[in-house]
Amino acid sequence: MKKSFLLLLLLVISISSYTQELPFKKVEISDSIALAGQMQHLAKLCDVKNMSELDLFKFQLIRGNYKEALVTFQKRIKKTPINQRQYLDIYLHYVEAKFSKDFKGAFKKSYRKYVKNSDDIQVINLDKALIIRDPTDYYVSNFKNTYQNIKSEKISQSTAKDLVKKYFLSTVFSSTRELYFDEIKQDHKHRYTINDSIVIPMKDGAEVSIVVVKRKVKSSNKKSAILVSSIYAGTNEVSAMLSASKGYIGVIANTRGKRLSKSEIKPLEYEHTDVYEVIDWISKQSWSNQKVAMFGGSYNGFAQWASMKHKVHPALKTIVPMVAIAPGIDYPMENNVLHNYSYSWNFYVTNNKFLDFGASNDFNRWNSLKNKWYKTGVAFNKLDSLDGQVNTLWNRYMAHPSYDDFWKKMIPYKQEFAKIDIPILTITGYYDDSQRGAMYYYNEHFKYAKNPNHYLLVGPYDHWTAQSKPEENLRNYKLDKAALINIEEDLLYQWFDYILKGKTKPSILKDKVNFQVMNTNTWMHKPTLSAMTNDTLQFYLSSDKQGDFYALKTKATNSEVSMSVDFKDRKSMTNTDYYPWPLEREQINVKDGLTFKSETLTEDVIINGSFLGSLELIINKKDVDYSVIVYQLTPDNKYFHLSYYIGRASYAKDREHRNLLTPNQKGQISFNNSKLISKKIEKGSKIVVVVNVNKNNNAQINYGTGKDVNTESIKDAKRPLQITFTGNSCISFPIWNSKMN
Incomplete structure (x- = not known):
């Protein structure tokens, strides 16, 4: 009894200590000395029990206990691979410099030695993490905003701890940014020859600014060039350095009007001529062996396809478009x-x-x-x-608003794909915002070219990780180890060495289509996209309802399910959860749209590819923007976001021509270009489908009048949209059935 009472007393004391409020009186945030004193005092009042080593280090440092902080941090940093320590190394040099009376001098000296002793790749990663993605301004403003938003003269332990940690980041980075910026940039000059003052003329009189990067090694051999064509002036130099470090010449061409070009800036509109002329210029340089390869993601991926619209330059030997946008297809609109x-x-x-x-x-x-x-x-x-x-x-x-000549002139169109005969490696991700752009190029190339030498690699990556190096977790989902490949530093240059130097093809490219099957820790390799699947899982919408869910049936029914959307109502939105972030969640909003649920799956299923939809409906408008979201309801009742489709009904048949719906008459809209995915769905799971109308602050609102949607306004929201889906509406999932293999 005494023991139980003592444990209870200790628990109460622990809880009261944790929830104890601490005195807090603001100082002028511009008074750095007063602020430092206040944060030091606050850090001393905070309970540091059960903190991680990294957090404990932060509090020891802010308290001024530098010796203790250094010991704690040295334990922590040993656990981290060197390629993941860009921030941690700043902390290490910061605390070591605190022992010196000349903090800046000590930090510069030790950081310079550290950078000098690092290899090319490590320094490039320092640049990416600390310069290109400079976090300092965010950390400073984040601390200031948090500090200024505190209104009380007493704060909780949790608030105090949060404030101290934000102060740590703000202080460390703001006091060292100029120092490590300078050391990294000076080190680049020791390793590379960088000519960033080149401007070349285009045939129409415009200018394009060029940067050429070479590794400082004694060699008179001509080399292949790796070209990045980009509108993001000032951010691609490290990519060119990486190419130079891998034994190539790195070249950057910025969109006309950018960097040193005096031309007008017009994104997307001139890459189809300018990039070809840049390749021609490269091929005529004294250091060139007349072999050029291209790579890059997003806009830089689009530029590669644009360069081949009219013809493929003889010097262009391969492209690696990663997460490539396709103007008019997936940017700036998606399915119109x-x-x-x-x-x-x-x-x-x-x-x-x-x-x-x-x-x-x-x-x-x-x-x-x-x-x-x-x-x-x-x-x-x-x-x-x-x-x-x-x-x-x-x-x-x-x-x-349609896919007209304005968009068609930017990239290859139909038969223009037929002449593209160089090796291509397309890379995208299941959660890449530009996946449909990347897949558009891939599909059109295979549609019009005869047996193209075109490979596809796709995995559980988003727009950023599909063009760099995936991290262990993506939007709260832990990736399989098999998915953790270094795309930018390894795969990319294995491909270039294969094409340009005759070395072995990357081992992961065992067939034309290579995709990581989530939750299996394996990759599958197939000759075509259609070979990814050998069976179909098909469900029909029905009006049978249990709780908040309508039923998904395996056969069509005579039932109808209706929903209404009032476009005049601006207190609420619809379709706000279509975007997959996070990937797994405890609950979804079952009141937003029509939510359908299947019976429990009795065996494992691998969904491979893009789900299809054929919706039979009656609507009282001439048009509607709609979405279909698909979740896996796992055996432990969590919702995993598999894929989604969002599009305009009037362009369902043809993205180039609008075909309005006939109000109050039964019609059908179909789609087949949802986000591609590959994932094992365990038995005991259920499939959940949400059918919805798009009405939110992230995109156009289609009021259904049939007029140009850009000109419609709330004045056109005279009566609510009424939409009824019949039991002939179905959603089909392409699957891989190992039993049929």
Whole structure:
């Protein structure tokens, strides 16, 4: 009894200590000495029991206990691979420099030695983590905002700990940024010859700015060039350095108007001629062996395809487009639905000769703008009027809602794919925002070219990790070890060595289609996309309902399921959860849209490919923007986001021509280009499908009048949309059945 009472007393004391409020009186945040004193005092008051070694180190350092901090941190840093220590090494040199009276001098000296002793790849990764993705401004503003938002003179332990950790990051990076920036950049000059003052003329009189990077080694041999064509001026130098470190010449060509070019900046519109001319220029240089390869992600992936629109330059030997956007296909609209995320991107890339990070990171501006647009209900083409700044590119995009000649001139179209006969490696991810762009190129190439030498690699990656190195976790999902391949540093150059130097083909490319099967720790390899599947799992929508869920049936029924959406209502939104983040969650909003659930699967199933849909419906409007989201309801009742489709009904048959629906008459809309995925679905799982209408602040609102959606406004929301789906509506999942193999 006494023992139980004592344990209870200790528990109460522990809880009261944790929840104890600490005194807090603000100082002027610009008074660095007073602020440092306050944070030191606060750190001493915080309970550091049960902290991780890294957090304990932070508190010991802010307390001024540098010897203890160094001992703690040395234990922690030994557990981290060197290629994952870019931030941690800053902490190490910071605490070591604190023992010196000349902090800046000590930090520079030790960091310079550290950088000098690092290999090429390690220094390149330092640049990526600390310069290209410089976190300092975020850490500083994050601390300031947290500090200024505290209104009370007493704060909880949890608030105090959060504040101290944010102060640590703000202090360490703001006091060392200039120092490590300079050391990394100086080290680049020791390793590479960088010519960033080249400007070459185009045939139409425009200019393109070029950067050439060579490794400082004594060699008179001519080399192959690895070209990156990019609008992101100032961010691709490390890619060129990586190429130089791998035994090639690294070349960067920026979109006309960027960097040193005096031309007008027009994203997307001239790559189809300019990149070809850049390749021609490279092939004529004294250091060139007349072999050029290209790689890059997103916009840089698009530029590779654009270069081959009219013809393939003889010197271009291969391309590796990663997460490549396809203008008019998946950017700036997806299945003809224009998203507003591209609105801010236009300012980011055209405000100056390099990049306007201030505009891009002004999240308050962009969030306020889209919220104001949604609440006021003005037409989508008035977005820049609400913003108070003309967005020329945005207006140009809105003038082309279908896939017309404006978009077609940018990349190969139909038969233009037939002449593309070089080896190609396409890389994308199941959760890549540009996956449908990447797959558009892949599918069109195979449609029009005869047996193209074109490989596909796809796995559980997003827009960033599919062009770099996947991390262990993606949006709270732990990746299989088999998926953790170093795409940028290893696979990419294995491919280039294979094509340009005659070395062995990358071992992971065992067939034309190579994909990682999630939850199996294995890859599958097939000759074609269609060979990924040998069976189909098909479900029909039905009106049978249990709780919040309608039933998915294995056969068509005579039932009907209806939903209504009032476009005048701006207090709520629909289809806000279609985007897969996080990948796994405890609950979904079953009140948003029509939610259907299958019976329990009695055996394991591997879903391989893109799910298909054929929806039979009756609607009281001429058009609708709709979505279909697919989840796996796991045996332990968690929702795993598998895939989704979002599109405009009037373009379902043909993205080039709009075919309006007939109100109040039964019709059918079909789609077959949802996000591709491969995942093992364990027996005991259920399939959950959410069918919804898109009405939120992230994209156009299609009011269904049949007019140009960009000109529609809340004035067109005269009566709620009524939509009824019949029991003939089905969703089909391509699967791999090992029993049929």
